[in-house]
Amino acid sequence: MIVADQLNKHFKIYETKKGFIGSFTSLLSTKHHVVKAVNDISFNIQEGEFVGYIGPNGAGKSTTIKMLSGILHPTGGSIKVAGLSPQKRRKDVAKKIGIVFGQRTQLWWDLPLRDSFDILKEMYKVPDTKYQAFLKLYDDMLQIGQFMNTPVRKLSLGQRMRGDLAAAMIHNPDVLFLDEPTIGLDVNAKTSIRSFLKELNTNEKKTILLTTHDMDDIEQLCSRVIVINHGQIVLDGSLEDLRHNIGLPSVIEVQYREMPKHLPAELDGIEKMRWEDDKLILMYDRSVLSSPSLLQEVAKWGEPVDIQMKEPDIEEVIQKIY
Numbered sequence: 001m002i003v004a005d006q007l008n009k010h011f012k013i014y015e016t017k018k019g020f021i022g023s024f025t026s027l028l029s030t031k032h033h034v035v036k037a038v039n040d041i042s043f044n045i046q047e048g049e050f051v052g053y054i055g056p057n058g059a060g061k062s063t064t065i066k067m068l069s070g071i072l073h074p075t076g077g078s079i080k081v082a083g084l085s086p087q088k089r090r091k092d093v094a095k096k097i098g099i100v101f102g103q104r105t106q107l108w109w110d111l112p113l114r115d116s117f118d119i120l121k122e123m124y125k126v127p128d129t130k131y132q133a134f135l136k137l138y139d140d141m142l143q144i145g146q147f148m149n150t151p152v153r154k155l156s157l158g159q160r161m162r163g164d165l166a167a168a169m170i171h172n173p174d175v176l177f178l179d180e181p182t183i184g185l186d187v188n189a190k191t192s193i194r195s196f197l198k199e200l201n202t203n204e205k206k207t208i209l210l211t212t213h214d215m216d217d218i219e220q221l222c223s224r225v226i227v228i229n230h231g232q233i234v235l236d237g238s239l240e241d242l243r244h245n246i247g248l249p250s251v252i253e254v255q256y257r258e259m260p261k262h263l264p265a266e267l268d269g270i271e272k273m274r275w276e277d278d279k280l281i282l283m284y285d286r287s288v289l290s291s292p293s294l295l296q297e298v299a300k301w302g303e304p305v306d307i308q309m310k311e312p313d314i315e316e317v318i319q320k321i322y
């Protein structure tokens with residue numbers, strides 16, 4: 001469904017000089033360096049897969065998605081989405097894909113949400129009956145009906161994201177590219193968006209490529225993970241492969257009634273221990289130290305008032321890969 005073959009995107013960054021004259025001479029300068037944002041990437045995503053595309057800041061995730069959706073032209077390599085090249089058949093590919101960029105809305109900022117939908121309906125030539133069915137279905141799934149008449153600029157981030165997701169689905173595409181759709185959302189908003197995406201994938205068999213910095217998104221949604229760093233794939237496999245390959249540590253946060261006076265310098269199974277404000281963060285290897293044993297251990301150091309189990313963030317996952 002989505003095939004990338006030896007995909008590359010190199011950006012030339014021209015040197016700029018300070019000051020007015022500097023800015024002027026910079027325009028004429030040919031001095032530059034090259035950023036290999038995507039550097040020889042290949043993958044093949046089958047119909048109906050839900051794939052997490054993860055990596056640290058600047059790894060090349062957005063650049064890949066922009067090439068897959070035809071927004072950017074690759075420096076080298078080839079792409080097929082639903083059998084078509086997004087570069088050669090951009091309009092045809094646009095009908096088959098939906099895109100959401102969490103950091104930037106694709107809706108018309110000053111118009112009520114409904115007007116944005118009406119414009120997209122006309123752009124994609126969606127028949128009236130299908131459009132009415134879409135509005136009903138998406139009100140059921142994302143409860144967008146309650147803010148359809150509100151200008152997009154007045155929506156909360158969670159409402160706006162639900163609007164953006166619905167807008168991406170107006171033409172009922174087979175493939176969805178989602179670039180950080182849960183960024184900045186609170187727990188409830190994340191939960192509702194995740195269950196919506198799960199439904200799209202499970203019931204409607206949509207093929208989804210998702211970038212995120214939230215390990216919970218990956219855990220709850222993706223059957224496969226592609227990890228990239230410095231523009232190159234460092235791992236392509238299941239979540240179990242990811243855990244197995246890097247021994248993904250578990251994390252707990254403990255808040256004590258009073259700061260413990262003594263902490264053990266080291267303990268078998270604990271990989272890292274640090275303070276974040278008044279919380280003690282412990283990263284541990286469950287195959288060496290079970291969670292109940294660790295809980296018993298931390299209770300010996302002081303009186304815990306709050307204990308939270310957490311997943312490590314993507315940056316920590318990537319660090320483990322290297």
Ligand SMILES: Nc1ncnc2c1ncn2[C@@H]1O[C@H](COP(=O)(O)OP(=O)(O)OP(=O)(O)O)[C@@H](O)[C@H]1O
Nearest residue numbers: 011013035037055056057058059060061062063064
């Ligand atoms: N238009 C551009 N011109 C020059 N360099 C660019 C451009 N777009 C991206 N880059 C560079 O390409 C690299 C990859 O950027 P990209 O936005 O794809 O990363 P990312 O993995 O999506 O990061 P993040 O998680 O921070 O969104 C970075 O070094 C970035 O500075």
